Ligand code: HEM
């Protein structure tokens with residue numbers, strides 16, 4: 830298994846742990862409920878998407894009997910997805926408790942970074958899956 834693939838899976842489990850702590854805080858406190866977006870995206874972009882990236886990078890090229898199109902792009906996606914997610918949720922949280930236009934802009938920029946990572950996965954996977962497989966003989 831490639832190193833970045835293993836780390837996608839490890840980080841996905843870490844995000845599940847952090848998300849569940851935020852979820853419990855939300856159950857017990859109206860103030861923490863302001864972090865619903867943080868909880869849902871730790872789960873959806875962290876736990877769910879990163880588990881799918883990791884398992885997808887590992888297994889989908891094998892279904893096609895070939896290597897993934899680009900490991901370099903996959904590794905870049907790992908860093909951009911993690912930096913984008915942590916930055917987006919950090920700026921969002923800071924803005925909840927101390928609102929400012931700068932923090933809103935920083936949250937949006939980090940969200941755009943996260944979107945770039947999604948498109949890197951999109952590109953890398955489609956370049957892996959779409960070219961026709963040569964039939965033997
Ligand atoms: C210990 C585990 C968890 C706890 C304590 C928890 C708790 C909560 C709470 C209190 C809310 C707010 C509900 C409301 O708006 O009234 C919420 C929303 C949400 N949770 Fe969790 N959660 C947990 C795990 C998960 C997991 C594993 C996922 C996804 C795989 C998830 C996805 C979501 C989503 C998407 C929302 C937003 C739903 C909406 O806007 O209606 N949660 N959770």
Ligand code: HEM
Nearest residue numbers: 865866867869870873874877878940941942943944945947
């Ligand atoms: C670049 C990536 C993403 C960005 C910037 C983003 C942004 C947002 C925003 C601004 C909201 C509204 C939050 C609110 O009402 O306060 C939202 C809600 C939601 N998003 Fe995303 N999202 C992204 C990716 C995803 C993905 C990949 C999933 C699912 C796999 C997802 C699932 C949800 C769900 C379930 C809600 C409703 C729960 C909530 O209000 O927190 N999002 N998203």
